[in-house]
Amino acid sequence: MSSSAAAVSEFSNPNLEPLFSSEQIQARVSEMGAEIARDYAGQRPLLVGVLKGAYIFLSDLVRATDLRLGVEFMAISSYGAAMRSSGEVRIVKDLDVPVDGRDILIVEDIVDTGLTLSFLIGSLHQRGARTVRLAALLDKFERREREVRIDYCGFQIPDAFVVGYGLDFDERYRNLPYIAVIKDPSLKD
Ligand code: 5GP
Numbered sequence: 001m002s003s004s005a006a007a008v009s010e011f012s013n014p015n016l017e018p019l020f021s022s023e024q025i026q027a028r029v030s031e032m033g034a035e036i037a038r039d040y041a042g043q044r045p046l047l048v049g050v051l052k053g054a055y056i057f058l059s060d061l062v063r064a065t066d067l068r069l070g071v072e073f074m075a076i077s078s079y080g081a082a083m084r085s086s087g088e089v090r091i092v093k094d095l096d097v098p099v100d101g102r103d104i105l106i107v108e109d110i111v112d113t114g115l116t117l118s119f120l121i122g123s124l125h126q127r128g129a130r131t132v133r134l135a136a137l138l139d140k141f142e143r144r145e146r147e148v149r150i151d152y153c154g155f156q157i158p159d160a161f162v163v164g165y166g167l168d169f170d171e172r173y174r175n176l177p178y179i180a181v182i183k184d185p186s187l188k189d
Contacts, residue, residue: 010173015187016163016180020155025137025165025179029057032135032152033064036105044068045103050120051075051093052174053109056166057137057154061107072097076116089119100128109167110138110157114146121148138162138179161185 020028036045044067049058051073062071075093104124111117117134124132135152142159163169164176169185 011176011178015183016173016176017183018178018180019157019160019162020165020179022165022177025154026060028154029060029137030064032154033061033066036061036065036135036152037067040067040069040103040105043103044070045105046070046072046097046099047105047107048095048124049073049107050109050116053166053168054107054137056174057109058107061135070097074120076120089115091123098127099124101130103131104129104133105151106132106134108134108136110140110162111136111148111150112140112143114144114148117148118146137165 047058047062047069049055049071052075058071062069072095073093074091074095077090077092106117106120106124108117111134117136121132121134133151134149136150137154139150139153139156140159141156160181161169162179162181163173164179166174167179168174169182173180
């Protein structure tokens with residue numbers, strides 16, 4: 001460590017307004033995992049995590065789900081550095097395995113307009129998945145443009161841009177252990 005600058009905490013950045021604590025998230029994710037394990041008892045679902053935002057949620061969710069399951073990832077074009085969806089949906093990284101006849105559980109960080117999820121659910125059905133369900137940590141329901149059924153929902157949130165627990169703002173804040181609203185998006189430091 002050669003930097004002479006005073007240590008600045010990223011986790012207690014004053015531009016962040018905490019929304020859900022790490023403890024609240026862990027408690028809710030445990031409940032979701034138990035519910036999923038109950039619903040899929042005797043089945044072998046394939047959990048499809050949507051990169052990158054869902055990676056922390058997925059890693060906690062699978063450890064709360066006592067079930068024989070598989071994990072795969074997809075990446076869908078997203079906001080990039082912007083805070084609003086462009087409305088354009090594109091697969092950036094596809095699955096490495098076929099899904100025909102499989103019970104798929106999509107694991108997503110947040111459902112906003114619903115454009116990404118309605119596209120993804122349709123695409124997995126088209127490929128012959130037996131069932132397709134959705135687990136989303138956050139539901140920004142006020143902004144919905146496409147109807148999306150969230151089978152397992154962590155929390156409903158108001159229309160605000162949130163970061164942390166895997167969610168980023170221009171690749172920053174994914175490592176926050178909690179979820180926060182950015183107070184002033186124009187502040188870069
Ligand atoms: P949708 O297609 O539902 O509009 O957008 C879903 C994607 O937009 C999410 O997977 C996420 O990548 C991004 N997104 C939507 N709202 C937020 C937010 O408040 N914070 C962050 N970091 N990403 C968001």
